[in-house]
Amino acid sequence: MNRRFTLVAAALAAAFATTPLMAQQAPLKVGFMLPATGTFAALGEMIEKGFKLHVQEQGGKLAGRELQYFKVDDESDPSKATDNVNKLIKRDQVDVIVGTVHSGVALAMARAAKESNTMLIVPNAGADAITGAQCAPNIFRSSFSNWQPGYAAGVVAAQKGYKRAMTITWNYAAGQETVKGFNEGFEKGGGKVMKELSLPFPNVEFQALLTEIAAQKPDVVFAFFAGGGAVKFVKDYDAAGLKKGIPLVASGFLTDGTLEAQGASAQGILSTLHYADNLDTPRNNAFRKSFALAYKANADVYAVQGYDAAQLLGAGLAAVKGDFAKREPMLAAMKKASIDSPRGKFTLSPQHNPVQDIFLREAKGTNNEYRGVAVKALADPGRGCRM
Numbered sequence: 001m002n003r004r005f006t007l008v009a010a011a012l013a014a015a016f017a018t019t020p021l022m023a024q025q026a027p028l029k030v031g032f033m034l035p036a037t038g039t040f041a042a043l044g045e046m047i048e049k050g051f052k053l054h055v056q057e058q059g060g061k062l063a064g065r066e067l068q069y070f071k072v073d074d075e076s077d078p079s080k081a082t083d084n085v086n087k088l089i090k091r092d093q094v095d096v097i098v099g100t101v102h103s104g105v106a107l108a109m110a111r112a113a114k115e116s117n118t119m120l121i122v123p124n125a126g127a128d129a130i131t132g133a134q135c136a137p138n139i140f141r142s143s144f145s146n147w148q149p150g151y152a153a154g155v156v157a158a159q160k161g162y163k164r165a166m167t168i169t170w171n172y173a174a175g176q177e178t179v180k181g182f183n184e185g186f187e188k189g190g191g192k193v194m195k196e197l198s199l200p201f202p203n204v205e206f207q208a209l210l211t212e213i214a215a216q217k218p219d220v221v222f223a224f225f226a227g228g229g230a231v232k233f234v235k236d237y238d239a240a241g242l243k244k245g246i247p248l249v250a251s252g253f254l255t256d257g258t259l260e261a262q263g264a265s266a267q268g269i270l271s272t273l274h275y276a277d278n279l280d281t282p283r284n285n286a287f288r289k290s291f292a293l294a295y296k297a298n299a300d301v302y303a304v305q306g307y308d309a310a311q312l313l314g315a316g317l318a319a320v321k322g323d324f325a326k327r328e329p330m331l332a333a334m335k336k337a338s339i340d341s342p343r344g345k346f347t348l349s350p351q352h353n354p355v356q357d358i359f360l361r362e363a364k365g366t367n368n369e370y371r372g373v374a375v376k377a378l379a380d381p382g383r384g385c386r387m
Helices: 002-025 041-057 078-091 103-116 147-159 173-188 207-216 227-239 259-266 282-295 301-319 327-336
Strands: 028-034 065-073 096-098 119-122 139-141 164-170 192-199 220-224 248-251 270-273 354-364 367-378
Touching: 028 041, 028 078, 041 282, 041 301, 065 078, 078 096, 078 103, 096 301, 103 119, 103 139, 103 173, 119 301, 147 173, 147 220, 147 248, 147 270, 147 354, 147 367, 164 173, 164 207, 173 192, 173 220, 192 207, 207 227, 220 227, 227 259, 259 354, 270 367, 282 301, 301 327
Parallel strands: 028 065, 028 096, 096 119, 119 139, 164 192, 164 220, 220 248, 248 270
Antiparallel strands: 270 354, 354 367
């Protein structure tokens, strides 16, 4: 009987001894809340591929910690965003959420992440408030704020000597915030915005607004559209005869992923963004080669942002040797990280938004080709952030 008691005691002691080790080795739960259907599905796929590529390059782990993935299709629907993100937070009990593309969805995700203290890394959505009024110690962005490419486009337009501008976009947050950035950069450089034109999202009936542009004859037009709307706008602008006399300057999303469909109408359009297709650096060339080998596809800005989301998480985990429970030192390391991105090295602002070079690109063939740095190390002002 004593022998049986000794064996049971030994077994219990062994179990308790291994429990902390087992807990330490438990996979980190990473939840992807990205669009898997609808207009932005391809963008969500590229973000996920970029994230997983960096993990693969680290031997399938980050800082020695295995990852377990959970996925929710956000459907690019803000009305479903809170319920969808709670599937990851409450049902799956993930440690980290990576998402999303649509700014309206991301704002709801940020609120839920802030309330539950769940780490959120935003790999695309540019809503200014995410690193502005809704900022939080546990919320980071690996992409851009809407303000950044808009402001840089305004700087470029002013430097080219344009004095009178008109803007055109959809009447929703991303369009409004990007235009606001353009106005700030353009007027700071001595230009004046004559009129802001907009139409409801996702309306693509541009003719009346194009007629107004033709009548007003500005020196330059700034446009923000994306996806199918960007394709139709660029084609309609050209068909209306405006391209020859009134140059377009744009946020890079007008011509990112759309050049093939836009064809000749897009050639020569200048745009500003934190990535360019032919950025000729060893880091970017290696990344594009690795991505092409892994996925038999060309990388794009969305893949870069997903890749850098994984790099940012990895920087935090490396500082605590993979122990996610050490939240404070991990968050501090992420905040101070210098990310060796394919876009070029960047750091984070106090509000956790990339401080990064915004490039001037020209649409040529099916590439947005690098033409120089529009604004060096541009930091979003993070207005309204209290952290």
